[in-house]
Amino acid sequence: MAVPGFCKVRDGDEGGHIRFRITRTAMHAPEQVQTAAELADRLGRSAQWIVERTGVAERRVSERSMAEMGAIVGREVLGDERPDLIVNASLTPIQLIPDSSIFVQHELGMQGVPSFSVHATCLSFLVGLHTVGALVASGAYRKVLLVSAEQGSVCRDFDEPESAALIGDGAAAALIEPCADGEDTGFLGYAMRTWPEGSDLAELRGCGTAHHPNDPATVPQDNLFRMRGPRLWRLALKHVDEMLDECFGQAGMARDDVDVVIPHQASGPMVEMFQKYGFSDHKVVKIVGSYGNCIAASLPMTLAHAQATGRIQRGQTALLFGTGAGLSIGAAVLKF
Amino acid sequence: MAVPGFCKVRDGDEGGHIRFRITRTAMHAPEQVQTAAELADRLGRSAQWIVERTGVAERRVSERSMAEMGAIVGREVLGDERPDLIVNASLTPIQLIPDSSIFVQHELGMQGVPSFSVHATCLSFLVGLHTVGALVASGAYRKVLLVSAEQGSVCRDFDEPESAALIGDGAAAALIEPCADGEDTGFLGYAMRTWPEGSDLAELRGCGTAHHPNDPATVPQDNLFRMRGPRLWRLALKHVDEMLDECFGQAGMARDDVDVVIPHQASGPMVEMFQKYGFSDHKVVKIVGSYGNCIAASLPMTLAHAQATGRIQRGQTALLFGTGAGLSIGAAVLKF
Structure with missing residues (x-):
């Protein structure tokens, strides 16, 4: 299939120039709020210490898996559309095999769509956006769902108050498409x-x-x-x-x-x-x-x-x- | 930096056409051989059953981590060159955080090179090659080390003879660069x-x-x-x-x-x-x-x-x- 409207990388472009368009974005914050006061006893630190040290007054804790959260934001950016690629850009997996992208896709109820993960710990979404941008700019895909969803609260070490107080759960997604004619996004x-x-x-x-x-x-x-x-x-x-x-x-x-x-x-x-x-x-x-x-x-x-x-x-x-x-x-x- | 010799994706190209060049390849087979006969007792199956059922007469078992194996093949394809990107395309991690690519890079002794992972279980190298190909074709990188290294023997379930007999350890790498002028690789x-x-x-x-x-x-x-x-x-x-x-x-x-x-x-x-x-x-x-x-x-x-x-x-x-x-x-x- 030829790719009309495909924004070609131009001669003389700098290495960092990659043309794509973020068509839609969505985020999900789990319902359950956990305040610094609620964490204080468990961490052996005051609520004031937690807020001053980490800047985190409250965080959300999810009972949903990363796949369920990923599907919530995925559906929000997709609407009725079907992506031609799903890329998971998350750190914390549900299990080691198969890859987490498959569980997000499973929750979305889609068979036959390609999916894989890009993994760069906290930078996974940024690296995923660069990677997906290059795939879209090269004409390989035209509608990519990029999802990051984390249930990192499961891995908190309450004996280490600072890192445990920092971590929260949440998810976000973006729909990535070729940039429109005449645009330079x-x-x-x-x-x-x-x-x-x-x-x-x-x-x-x-x-x-x-x-x-x-x-x-x-x-x-x-x-x-x-x-x-x-x-x-x-x-x-x-x-x-x-x-x-x-x-x-x-x-x-x-x-x-x-x-x-x-x-x-x-x-x-x-x-x-x-x-x-x-x-x-x-x-x-x-x-x-x-x-x-x-x-x-x-x-x-x-x-x-x-x-x-x-x-x-x-x-x-x-x-x-x-x-x-x-x-x-x-x-x-x-x-x- | 402009990208001379960069092989542009052409108008009307099919979605699957991505131009890049696999400059060098290398593989590593760990020294320790484990034959079907050696596995037979542990699996409660005869050597003949193992070979007939799985097609695997022998496999290698590594005492080296995936990072050490990855660095062996990485050095072989790089020689004295420094990559501008390292992509790990392996399933079995050394640990959950940081990402495995960092441990391969650590073994290579390189600071300041970007690295991340592409994860699609057994298809990680194929998907990684497509992804790296798009990044190279778009001019984002010019010399990419793509590594797959697996110490999956650690995760064998000897109560499941067929899958346990299939798994072996090993590693391979490829150096990916833009295709040369006039080539169409x-x-x-x-x-x-x-x-x-x-x-x-x-x-x-x-x-x-x-x-x-x-x-x-x-x-x-x-x-x-x-x-x-x-x-x-x-x-x-x-x-x-x-x-x-x-x-x-x-x-x-x-x-x-x-x-x-x-x-x-x-x-x-x-x-x-x-x-x-x-x-x-x-x-x-x-x-x-x-x-x-x-x-x-x-x-x-x-x-x-x-x-x-x-x-x-x-x-x-x-x-x-x-x-x-x-x-x-x-x-x-x-x-x-």
């Missing part, structure tokens, strides 16, 4: 890099071959998320400027030229850092206080929230920015 | 589809939120691979013809026009089925008897083996074909 700049020197700073050491659940040497803590927050933060800050320079250099824009900043909601301090890097604070969309860090779902939840509340309009530009276990850092200038 | 046709109605036919139910290792209701069998082989096989056979038609239709070729068939080595019977579907048997590359089913690594191991033994030459065409838990089926016509 998509990524104007994109940079993502990984520093494995930080691989032990945010870990869930179990659920694989190193600490297999059936290995008698595996301890319960291996199966829960642990983080060395201050060291991770310091390593990330070393590289933020170079990532922003790379991304904005490709876009040919100054940092504060973007209309809105849509960060991964890693923590309260993280969403407050952008002023130091040359962005007006009023442009930064912050939802971490109400939803916590929803792992890979945080960034698309923030994008969906920004669209629903009118903070990003068609034709405007956004910085998408995040960090992930690895350590990985990703930054993109999106023309919406 | 890459995918001429590509089709991949998923039927979640088969999601319970090949499973590892643990290592996620549904049967978390710390949940007292989780039993050891949940953490091992189980398969309903005959039902999976029947579901797959229902869709093989349509997948081949879709893929060869895009390529504008008859099935037996391909020079070589490079299948995922799912089982002995699976690599023997191609004659029924219109391919000459002498074209089919079969390594399952010596290495078993190495999950996502099987297909690239077969490709690397075919190149090393001269069974595929530059400019020739190959059918890449496989099935994966899901159920997913993938087929591609590769111009090498």
Whole structure:
């Protein structure tokens, strides 16, 4: 099938330029709210400590699986349409085999649609958007459902108050299509890099071959998320400027030229850092206080929230920015 | 950076046409051989039963992690070169967080290279090649290390002789670059589809939120691979013809026009089925008897083996074909 209206990558384009269109976005916040006060006893910390330290006043906890949440947002962006590809961009699986994308598709009740996952921990949606954008720009697919859904609350280690207080559940989806004739939407700049020197700073050491659940040497803590927050933060800050320079250099824009900043909601301090890097604070969309860090779902939840509340309009530009276990850092200038 | 020599997707191209070049391939077979005779006692089946039923006379068992194996094949295809992207396309992780790609990169000793994973169980390499191909064709990256490495032997369920006898360990890698000026290599046709109605036919139910290792209701069998082989096989056979038609239709070729068939080595019977579907048997590359089913690594191991033994030459065409838990089926016509 030929692809009419397909937006070709142009000669001389920068490497980060990928043309696509985010047709629709949606987010899902599970009904059950868990406040800092409700968590305080379990964490052995006061509600005030939790809020001051993490910036998270409340988070949602889901009784639905990631697949059920993914299907809720999937149906919302699809309406009656059938995608020609489903890409799951989530960290926490329901089970190891099959791949999580299949469970999202199963909940959607669709047979014969291709599905797979892109996995870059908290950056999965950003990397997934770049990947899906390239597939759409190359003509391989024309209507892609990109879903991030996380039930990370199951993996909280209540003996580690800071990380346990950060994590929340939630989901978001985007429908990705070729950009319309005459439009020039998509990524104007994109940079993502990984520093494995930080691989032990945010870990869930179990659920694989190193600490297999059936290995008698595996301890319960291996199966829960642990983080060395201050060291991770310091390593990330070393590289933020170079990532922003790379991304904005490709876009040919100054940092504060973007209309809105849509960060991964890693923590309260993280969403407050952008002023130091040359962005007006009023442009930064912050939802971490109400939803916590929803792992890979945080960034698309923030994008969906920004669209629903009118903070990003068609034709405007956004910085998408995040960090992930690895350590990985990703930054993109999106023309919406 | 502008991208000289970048092979643009042409107007009117079929959806499955993606231009890229597989510059080098490599495979790794762990030293330790485990024969059918050595497995017989543990499985409660004779060596003859094992070989007749699965087609696997011997498999390799690795004491190295998937990251160490991935780095061995990664170094072999990279030589002294530094990739601008590392994509892991493997199923069995070392641990849940960070993503496996980071551990491969860590073993390679590279800081600041982007890395992430593409996950489609046994089809991860095929889907990864399509994805990386699109990223390379769109100009986003110019030198991509694509790695599949599996230590699936850790997840064998010896109470299920057939699946336990199938699984082997191994790794393979490919270096992916833009196609050279005047060349037209890459995918001429590509089709991949998923039927979640088969999601319970090949499973590892643990290592996620549904049967978390710390949940007292989780039993050891949940953490091992189980398969309903005959039902999976029947579901797959229902869709093989349509997948081949879709893929060869895009390529504008008859099935037996391909020079070589490079299948995922799912089982002995699976690599023997191609004659029924219109391919000459002498074209089919079969390594399952010596290495078993190495999950996502099987297909690239077969490709690397075919190149090393001269069974595929530059400019020739190959059918890449496989099935994966899901159920997913993938087929591609590769111009090498």
